[in-house]
Amino acid sequence: MFERFTREARQVVVMAQVQARWQYAERIEPVHLLLALTADPGRGGQVLRANGVDLGSVESALARSNGALDADALAAVGIDLDQVRAAAESAFGAGALERGGREPAGHIPFADGSKRALEEALRHVLRSRLRRRARVIDTGAVLAGLLTVGDPVVVRVLQQLGTDADRLRGQLGDASAA
Template sequence: MFERFTDPARRAVVIAQEEARERRSARIGPEHLLLGILRCPGTPGEELLRAAGVGVDEVDRGLAGLRPADADALATLGIDLDEVRRAAEESFGPGALDRTGGRRGRWFAGHIPFEKASKKALELALREAIRLGDRTIGTEHLLLGLLHPEHAASRILGAYGVTLDGVRRAVAERGRRAG
């Protein structure tokens, strides 16, 4: 499938891997793909997001907004993340959890696999390109793949009014103007 990706879309995927590595993620998530698109200025996907007022800072804030829900969910199971952090730092020293995956091991070298949701987003990007009659998969198609409701990226972007139907219309309009 990657042979159908435009150079900017390939670059967005490479940047997504770099984002995952920098954020010490074991897998490339949809949020990393979204950040990869945003870090490819002048591409259709980035331009659509910028026009909607969405940049890296907005995505980072959206991701931070998703984390407390995870903490709340763990709290319902009797797990207090602050207590876990305190206990880890008491046993292993200050910042112990921040050091996990440090510069040793696979965090900074080698291939980082895609999360299942990211693989699905890439598959959906292909379907969106086919649906639009495009022969290649660009950053705009990657964005469309991320906007399907099962992805956290769609919830983050929805807060800025970026929707699957709206981006589909915008991409189709861009295609008509280019053609």
């Protein structure tokens, strides 16, 4: 399937793996594709940036939502996250709880949601092929596939950033008609 990808779309897939590796993830999740698309100079990245979705804003939204959920869950069972962090840093040094895993070696597999997103990117191109004579999967198609999957983390991040899949899909459609 990757032979149909443009150079930019292949780069997005490579950068999604880099994002997963940086986060010590065992799989490339749909949110890693979103993070990679924010750096894309092509159609997918342009649509995201036009809606205020860039690397920094996505990382901030993820940190806010993950931190709040973790702190709330721990507080519910009587654990104060700030006290745990202070104790760990006192014993093991500053940043002891940051990025605590081993970096995955070799190829990182795609999570089911990411596989579906890439499959949907191909379907997007095949559906629009008659209209546009498209033969390749560009970054706009990768974004369209990602939006079609409806991954809950991606949906939540987009909502926090003031946009949603329908708005982005509409703008992708406008861009493809040009």
